[in-house]
Amino acid sequence: MGGRARLVVVPRPVSNPPNPWLGSQVEFLGEPPPAELVVYAEDARSIVSANESEDVPFRWSVNPYRGCYHACAYCYARTTHQYLGWGAGTDFDRRIVVKTNAAELLRKHFDKPSWKGDPITFSGVTDCYQPLEASYELTRRCLEVALAYRNPVNVITKGALVRRDVDLLAELARVTRVEVFMSVPFADDRMAALIEPTASAPSARLEALRILADAGVPTGVAVAPVIPGLNDSELPEVLERAAAAGARRAFTNCLRLSGEVRDVFLERVREALPLRAEKILSAVRDVRGGRLNESRIGRRMEGAGPRWDAVAAVFAAHCRRLGLVPSQDEITGPPTFRRPSGQRGLFDDLTAP
Numbered sequence: 001m002g003g004r005a006r007l008v009v010v011p012r013p014v015s016n017p018p019n020p021w022l023g024s025q026v027e028f029l030g031e032p033p034p035a036e037l038v039v040y041a042e043d044a045r046s047i048v049s050a051n052e053s054e055d056v057p058f059r060w061s062v063n064p065y066r067g068c069y070h071a072c073a074y075c076y077a078r079t080t081h082q083y084l085g086w087g088a089g090t091d092f093d094r095r096i097v098v099k100t101n102a103a104e105l106l107r108k109h110f111d112k113p114s115w116k117g118d119p120i121t122f123s124g125v126t127d128c129y130q131p132l133e134a135s136y137e138l139t140r141r142c143l144e145v146a147l148a149y150r151n152p153v154n155v156i157t158k159g160a161l162v163r164r165d166v167d168l169l170a171e172l173a174r175v176t177r178v179e180v181f182m183s184v185p186f187a188d189d190r191m192a193a194l195i196e197p198t199a200s201a202p203s204a205r206l207e208a209l210r211i212l213a214d215a216g217v218p219t220g221v222a223v224a225p226v227i228p229g230l231n232d233s234e235l236p237e238v239l240e241r242a243a244a245a246g247a248r249r250a251f252t253n254c255l256r257l258s259g260e261v262r263d264v265f266l267e268r269v270r271e272a273l274p275l276r277a278e279k280i281l282s283a284v285r286d287v288r289g290g291r292l293n294e295s296r297i298g299r300r301m302e303g304a305g306p307r308w309d310a311v312a313a314v315f316a317a318h319c320r321r322l323g324l325v326p327s328q329d330e331i332t333g334p335p336t337f338r339r340p341s342g343q344r345g346l347f348d349d350l351t352a353p
Contacts, residue, residue: 062124286305
């Protein structure tokens with residue numbers, strides 16, 4: 001009987017959730033998958049999370065959604081769904097929580113005297129431009145708040161839907177620091193569909209990257225994660241195409257298979273690529289000291305050994321050749337944050353000194 005019971009608070013289900021495949025944004029989403037989607041609405045208590053992990057390069061993040069419809073087999077965030085009493089497999093893919101008050105909470109956070117305008121990353125856990133964003137527009141509303149306060153913003157996404165907000169991101173780039181990283185682990189659309197079945201096709205992501213760059217939004221590419229034996233050979237092509245689309249920076253990291261993520265990944269790879277599965281797993285063990293995962297803090301996103309050294313060397317060489325800065329560190333610069341005064345509208349007085 002020892003120990004304390006943990007209270008699990010489950011958000012309320014939405015009886016008739018919006019269908020993200022109906023409406024003006026359907027061109028960004030592709031064909032609807034057959035699996036059932038269940039949406040839960042949450043009145044969140046907070047929206048800005050502090051990160052203290054040595055494995056990621058940002059301090060503050062905003063995640064308007066819990067769970068992710070992109071269903072990437074390798075997603076390290078899958079285990080976070082277990083805090084809701086759900087599973088890390090199809091529950092993570094299809095039971096999606098929307099934090100309906102995200103923008104209001106962000107405004108309240110920016111109004112705290114303790115907030116000094118540090119960069120905010122969208123999203124540190126689940127994708128802020130997954131399909132439901134087309135209907136709920138939580139990320140867009142949060143970006144509008146960031147614009148009103150001139151708070152620096154970083155975005156990382158697999159969703160081509162980000163191009164919908166090119167006007168807003170371009171305005172942010174004019175008054176503060178903003179950068180959009182597009183995550184593109186695969187060059188081939190068909191291969192990506194096996195491992196990232198409901199994410200935008202890589203070709204669509206790179207086109208979105210081009211649209212943002214052409215509008216003056218600083219962009220980068222995340223060739224991540226590298227899955228040894230599967231997509232490590234695609235690094236040069238992804239970097240080449242991203243640079244041609246206007247990316248300025250690039251980063252990569254190694255596949256992380258913690259907890260139940262391992263089971264989801266193993267099942268997906270063995271089902272989708274039965275003839276290659278064991279070779280892929282052997283290659284993963286080769287860069288993880290004989291294991292499938294590295295649990296040491298500060299090393300969880302990195303590989304090791306001769307095979308990983310070769311991957312890192314190829315990545316660095318192509319970044320130099322293409323003029324890409326190999327970094328994910330937050331862009332620094334003079335402070336831009338300021339709180340709107342009086343009753344001005346959200347976009348008023350953006351050009352004031």
